[in-house]
Amino acid sequence: MARHSHDFVNGFDTGLIAFGVDRDTDERSLMAYLQKLTDDDLLEVLVGRMSDEEISALVELAGGLLRRHLSDEEYHRLFLKEGLDD
Numbered sequence: 001m002a003r004h005s006h007d008f009v010n011g012f013d014t015g016l017i018a019f020g021v022d023r024d025t026d027e028r029s030l031m032a033y034l035q036k037l038t039d040d041d042l043l044e045v046l047v048g049r050m051s052d053e054e055i056s057a058l059v060e061l062a063g064g065l066l067r068r069h070l071s072d073e074e075y076h077r078l079f080l081k082e083g084l085d086d
Contacts, residue, residue, distance in 0.1 A: 017029040036042070047055070066075055076082045 017033050019026050019029055037046075050058075066079060070078065
């Protein structure tokens with residue numbers, strides 16, 4: 001069984017990713033946007049075209065968000081998927 005899921009975007013029924021409408025739309029749009037961004041086929045193309053500086057900037061941004069918004073336990077359980085049965 002896969003440890004990671006991208007189920008939200010598959011059920012995203014509005015088809016509209018929009019920001020600035022209201023908080024709920026922003027949150028749902030961001031979830032769909034990020035899941036679409038992490039599609040395996042897209043990442044294979046995109047990452048190979050990114051500069052070293054772009055890779056570093058993205059890692060710093062994502063890492064900073066994880067550190068700021070997750071406890072150590074949440075980081076290990078939700079991001080690293082530690083403690084899950086294989």
